[in-house]
Each structure stands twice: as structure tokens, then as C-alpha cells.
Amino acid sequence: MARTRRPRKSLLLGRAESTRRGPSPAITLGALNSHLGYFVRRLQIWVFQDFIRTLERIDLSPAQYSVLVVISANRGLSQAELAATLGVERARLVRLLHRLEGRRLIQRLRSSADGRRHALRLTPQGQTLLARAKTLAARHEARLIGRLRPERYKMLLDAMRDF
Amino acid sequence: MARTRRPRKSLLLGRAESTRRGPSPAITLGALNSHLGYFVRRLQIWVFQDFIRTLERIDLSPAQYSVLVVISANRGLSQAELAATLGVERARLVRLLHRLEGRRLIQRLRSSADGRRHALRLTPQGQTLLARAKTLAARHEARLIGRLRPERYKMLLDAMRDF
DNA sequence: TATTGTTATACTCTATAACTATA
């Protein structure tokens, strides 16, 4: 089992110059330096790389983690609600949930009130794995705080959260 | 021509609750709320959506824009250097550059000093299109400043840039 | 008719391996 998942390495918009080795010709990012999106993307890739590696040992992707978290916090919600909350296509959720169900982490129960809906919930194994994932995720978050410096971390979190 | 490119809509980690319509069952994001990565991703998607729409009218993706920008700022650089700077695989650059070359926006010149390398540069058409793209990009950036509020925009940019 | 879950298709992006031609 334990599907081989590999961390993402690339940035759509560009990468930190520090990655270039040696003195070399010193390539510049040009106009990319005046795009907030470039830096947001860079930070996002960096954070996700660490998060992917963090959850790798329990064979969970960030997407799977977020699915478990939202199901756990909203026991019995439907696939359409989950899709809307996570911003993924209903169609994509199908395979995602299928795999989690195959690993006995979640259950899909036909709703008695509305025969079209599946009520989603974690199995006991799912709850156990999510608890483990949250412990790992907390360590990841602590790592971020250390690397970004606590003041900057807090500033970024406050600014983005309240946006 | 004008390939149909569609804006990305989904968020790996989740979406703003505000997206949910009506009072409804009020689904919560649970533990996602304590992850900086979740908010960074959310902001990144939001910024990129606007950027993608911005460049759509000149049939340019963010990746293509960043390629043109870096070539423009580093005339004559090699594909390997470009790949390292942008953090994309050398392999992926091939097709990307092939398309830009097909549209006569860039040129690949065999290096006389080292027969293995291709020296990259913009064609006059490429320079013209990039100039147009930069104008559009500046409007996009102005939109971000307005939506995020100038103080927050500056704070975020400073914090991420100097990280 | 509209919605839920599902299947299918097409395209993008990522990771990797292997090939060629040069060095």
C-alpha cells in the first residue's frame, strides 16, 4: 500500500533567488518582484512542501487532510456541501472519498430524509488517524512559526484571516 | 487560435465561508482555521484568479507571463537557467517555450560558445506583448491594493518579500 | 425541473526516467 506521493517542488510564478547556487550569472526575477502574487505563491509552495512531508508518513495528502477535518467538524454533511466548503468539484470528491472509504477512514450513509444525499462521517479509524494527523499538523505549524518568526507569523495570519 | 483557458476555481485546503449562500446548516472549517497554509492558499487562489482573468484577453497564462518577464530581464539565458529560476522542470519548459516560439514571442538561438545551450530572447512581437501584459498586470496589482486595503497590501508584501 | 452522486473526457501541472548531442 502506502502510495508513493512526492512533494511538489515548483512554483508557477518563480522561485527564491537564494536557490541558485554559487555566484553564477545572477539571474534576476525582473518585474516579478513587484507582484504580491509571486510572493504569496512562493510562500504557499514553501508551506505546502513542509505540510506534504509532514503528512507523508501517515499517507495523507493535504486535500485528504482537509476532507477529514471538515467531515469531523460537520458530521453527516453531504458530498455537495463538502465540495462547496472545500471548493473542489463534486466530481473530484467522488474518487477522493472512494479512496478514504476504501481505507475505512470515512463512511457514506444514505440519508433517510433525502435519498439522493450521502451523509458523511468518520469511522473510529478515521478519527484515530485524524487525531494523529492533527498532532503532526501542530508540529508543522510550530515549525512555520519558528521559521517565519513569531511576530511575522502572527501578522500574516491576522492579516489574511481577517481579509 | 486563442486557446480556451479557464480560471482555476478550487482551493486545495478550503474556501472562504462567505461563499456559502443563505443561512443553511452553516458548515464550519474546523481545524483548518488554525493553519496559516490554509489562508495563504486561499489568498493565492484569489489573487491568481484575478491574474488569470487579467491576462486572458491576450491569451497568456501566469506561467507564460513569468517566462516572458524573466527572459526579458535576462536576455540570452539558457533553458536550464530559466527552469531553475522559475522552479519548473526543464522538461516542462520545453513545451511551454515551444508554444511561445510558435507564436513568435521568443527565439531560441544555439549558443556558439556551448553547442548544448539555447540562448533565449524575446522577439520584437514578444517585447510588444510583454509591454501590454505589464500594463494589464499593473492594473491587476492596483486592484489587489484596493481590495486588500493599501496598508494590508504593503504589510503583506513587505513581510513576504523580506522572508 | 432541479439536485445528488456518478462517470467520462480533455487539458494542465508535476515528477521521473531515459535518450541525443554536445562538452
Next chain:
DNA sequence: TATAGTTATAGAGTATAACAATA
């Protein structure tokens, strides 16, 4: 042998359309 550019493949993510069952 190492590097630059290339080709090919496999997997994940995204956008879309269409279908059956249910409302």
C-alpha cells in the same frame, strides 16, 4: 562523465458535460 535540451509516461488536479436516481 556530465550537462542541455528533449521525449515519454504516470499521477494529480481542474473544468465540463452528461447520466441515473431522487426530489
